[in-house]
Amino acid sequence: MSPPFAPARRWLALLLLACVGLSCQGLPRPRPVGDPAALRYNITYVREPEHALDVEVVLARGTPRDFMFSGPGGVDTVHAWREDGQVRALPVREGAVSVPGGTRFLRYRYALDARIRQEGPDFFSGMGEGDARHVAGREYLIRPRVVTPELRVELYVEGADALLPWLPEDSGLYRLRGEDLVDSGFHGFGGRRCQARLPDAVLDVAILGTFTHLRDADVCAWLKQAAEEVRTVRSAFPHPRITVRVVPVPGRDGSSLFGMVRWSSPPSISILVGKDTEAAAFERDWVAVHELLHLAHPVLVPRVPWLSEGLATYYTEVARARSGRQSAQRAWEELLDGFARGRQWSGARTMQEAVSGSPYSLGVYWTGALFALHLDVELRRVTGNKRRLDDVLDALATRGSTSTFGAFGEVVDSVAGQPLFDALLARHLERPAFAEMDALLEALGVRADTAGVKLVPARDSLLREAVDGRRTRGATD
Structure with a gap:
């Protein structure tokens, strides 16, 4: 040869x-x-x-x-x-x-x-x-x-x-x-390039097309804001460098329309954005931070869509409140609206039944988000508000870029200092989807009526305020 x-x-x-x-x-x-x-x-x-x-x-x-x-x-x-x-x-x-x-x-x-x-x-x-x-x-x-x-x-x-x-x-x-x-x-x-720089990471961005109103600097500022919000959840940005491709979509306005993460090493992200988007529309955008929040947890092998999507969906609202981009009340309004849509979609099915179909159903996203909220609250409750779901994600990161569902539960129990994960999961999976929702929200002091969502004093309202309160990287509750 x-x-x-x-x-x-x-x-x-x-x-x-x-x-x-x-x-x-x-x-x-x-x-x-x-x-x-x-x-x-x-x-x-x-x-x-x-x-x-x-x-x-x-x-x-x-x-x-x-x-x-x-x-x-x-x-x-x-x-x-x-x-x-x-x-x-x-x-x-x-x-x-x-x-x-x-x-x-x-x-x-x-x-x-x-x-x-x-x-x-x-x-x-x-x-x-x-x-x-x-x-x-x-x-x-x-x-x-x-x-x-x-x-x-x-x-x-x-x-x-x-x-x-x-x-x-x-x-x-x-x-x-x-x-x-x-x-x-x-x-x-092809296309054009810009960078979003954080204290501990850089996002290399390709803009693959033209916008009618946005400058390249507007695109990178939007992605930097979303990445900073991830740092309200994790003690550091999950990767020192990632790449993001932004694709303008002709004939659409508004802000970002759809995004996806591929688990390359490091992960790569792509996002569709309306060609006629204006920079002000990014203030209400949730797609970029949602996709970036997927980086906050390791890849679960085999995949557990309801957990990975549930974590990202829950933290999408929490992180935007923590950064000040939306109020705490608005965050809970968004969560309750999603829970209502998920409950309507799930009907009489148990959570196990609701998450067993398409990985992109409302049942997957919103039953997963409810479980993530409940898990965060229980971790805070059993530790006297000293530990939280954020700590689980940080601890998992020390174990590598991939994990298993079983390892996730083990780390939850370790952070809690007692068995917690399996019992809480059984309460959700084996009962009708969203059966735990009403009592959980009542204890947190989150009430909804015809006038909208109200945040009121309740048994666990201090835990709620710790969840959605303003913070910067490294701040404690």
């Missing part, structure tokens, strides 16, 4: 051969020298005649021969090249490709614009305007079916300023672990 990197003249000849039938835009600029034992991805962002991603995968010695797309459907043929110039077209079947022996590298095209026409604008398959595009890495990056712990990966992008989840070297080369290919997050190409 030839050495991992062929001599320069042979490599140039291979590049010329690889351009046959793939509408290359001339030879790429010299690429940084990498690790010859790493699986190498050379990605070229193509603008003409349509936006596309040309991907070349240089195989290293010992690279597995079974490959797959985690998000199949965007590529139907991969070309396998031998060093002698022989090429073979490999069909992609159900996202899988078997690479023949002697293959030196793979080439294929992910036709971004054609995919957008086929599927419609989508966070995963592609969206964007002008020269800017958004796509999920899982859609266009082929990867080994089995990723071993020792697999090293290099990724190099040319043709556009890219914002990927990882921090590149000065040469534009990304050095990754093999597992980074399993969930490769959201990727942005």
Whole structure:
């Protein structure tokens, strides 16, 4: 087998051969020298005649021969090249490709614009305007079916300023672990850049399109405010650096419309924002802080949507009150409105039944938020208001970026100083959804009538005030 990197003249000849039938835009600029034992991805962002991603995968010695797309459907043929110039077209079947022996590298095209026409604008398959595009890495990056712990990966992008989840070297080369290919997050190409800086973190932001009223500085100020609100929940921002892609949506006004987190390492976030949004609309926005609050807890494996969404939904209102962006009364109005909608959706179902269907139902979000509130209050009650749900999230962070549902409960009991989690969970799961709500709100002094929500003295009103009171990072109740 030839050495991992062929001599320069042979490599140039291979590049010329690889351009046959793939509408290359001339030879790429010299690429940084990498690790010859790493699986190498050379990605070229193509603008003409349509936006596309040309991907070349240089195989290293010992690279597995079974490959797959985690998000199949965007590529139907991969070309396998031998060093002698022989090429073979490999069909992609159900996202899988078997690479023949002697293959030196793979080439294929992910036709971004054609995919957008086929599927419609989508966070995963592609969206964007002008020269800017958004796509999920899982859609266009082929990867080994089995990723071993020792697999090293290099990724190099040319043709556009890219914002990927990882921090590149000065040469534009990304050095990754093999597992980074399993969930490769959201990727942005082109557009404009700004940064939101915190004392302990930075948010690198790509704006993938144009707004009619917003400046780039307005976008980063909005994201910085949301990130600061996360710091009212955690003792430090959960990651030293994350990336956020903001995609303007034509023909829509208001503020942000939808967001999503991908659990790449570090996590990557993307948010849709109405093209005609004005900066003042961000004062009422909740989407950015909700998505950022997902970073406040580790990834639960396997997933428990009602807990992860419930935590983020509960803290979305609490954090905005703690920062002063909304009043305590407004926070409770929002929570009660959500509880009412969740209760109406759940009907006579138990919480267990309400959360067993779609992970995006009102039952998942709002029964989860009610449980998070109840858990926070009980932790404060049994510890004399000295410990809280925030402490659970901080303690979990010391254990790593992933956790389990069982470990979550163990940390709750440790913070409480006594068994708490399982008994409280049983009270919720086994009874009709929201059965615990009325007594809990009454004890907190949160009352609703035709005139609206009132906050009144009650048995646990001091706990309520500790939950929603103004604070800055590091402040105690």
